[in-house]
Amino acid sequence: MQAYEFINNLIPPLKLSDKMGMALSWMEEIRTDVLPLTDQGKFLGLVKEDNIFEINDPETLVGDLLPDNPACWVFSDKHIYDVLRVSAEQNSNIVAVLDRDSNYLGVVTMEDAIAAFADSLSIQSQGSVLILSLNMTEYSLSEISRLIESENTKVLSSFITTDPLDETKIKLTLKLDQPELRHVKATLERFGYRVLDHYQEESGVTSEEDRIGNLLRFLDI
Numbered sequence: 001m002q003a004y005e006f007i008n009n010l011i012p013p014l015k016l017s018d019k020m021g022m023a024l025s026w027m028e029e030i031r032t033d034v035l036p037l038t039d040q041g042k043f044l045g046l047v048k049e050d051n052i053f054e055i056n057d058p059e060t061l062v063g064d065l066l067p068d069n070p071a072c073w074v075f076s077d078k079h080i081y082d083v084l085r086v087s088a089e090q091n092s093n094i095v096a097v098l099d100r101d102s103n104y105l106g107v108v109t110m111e112d113a114i115a116a117f118a119d120s121l122s123i124q125s126q127g128s129v130l131i132l133s134l135n136m137t138e139y140s141l142s143e144i145s146r147l148i149e150s151e152n153t154k155v156l157s158s159f160i161t162t163d164p165l166d167e168t169k170i171k172l173t174l175k176l177d178q179p180e181l182r183h184v185k186a187t188l189e190r191f192g193y194r195v196l197d198h199y200q201e202e203s204g205v206t207s208e209e210d211r212i213g214n215l216l217r218f219l220d221i
Contacts, residue, residue, distance in 0.1 A: 021058025
């Protein structure tokens with residue numbers, strides 16, 4: 001699940017000597033509004049369609065633009081989660097990938113990153129999502145899993161986020177393999193766990209849009 005595994009080779013980098021008209025043609029061809037800018041193999045930032053339209057001169061060189069988001073990159077050996085984190089921080093739909101010598105390797109699109117992350121968390125599997133609130137000192141995934149398994153249900157994956165209102169608490173999001181949560185919730189609550197929310201998924205074919213929606217619910221976004 002390292003970043004370099006998900007590089008999209010269909011998105012070409014722009015060079016300083018490229019003209020803006022050509023940049024717009026590439027954007028239209030691959031249906032994007034942003035392209036990476038490189039110089040001698042080094043990532044400089046992102047060129048956005050809106051910035052090109054502001055100049056409105058197809059003969060102007062891309063190098064005359066000040067690129068956006070020069071920090072929108074990750075090293076190639078970083079986990080796909082880091083790609084999603086940088087994307088959110090930089091508010092960008094693509095993230096550049098560099099090797100440890102800071103040489104440009106390509107970009108990862110958010111569509112590819114989300115699909116990969118969803119796969120890693122078993123988001124596409126049928127089942128349910130359960131969100132618990134607990135003190136950090138009380139967290140024991142093995143104990144929580146034992147209680148859940150006592151109801152013939154298995155934990156497929158888990159995700160922890162801190163509580164923005166209380167730094168001593170965490171939210172634990174669990175993907176379970178069974179859609180029925182009534183008995184699992186009752187067992188957890190009987191042992192003192194607080195259930196914040198839950199999502200019971202319907203059976204059937206899951207579309208890409210549904211998978212992304214499931215991922216955002218799993219991450220409690």
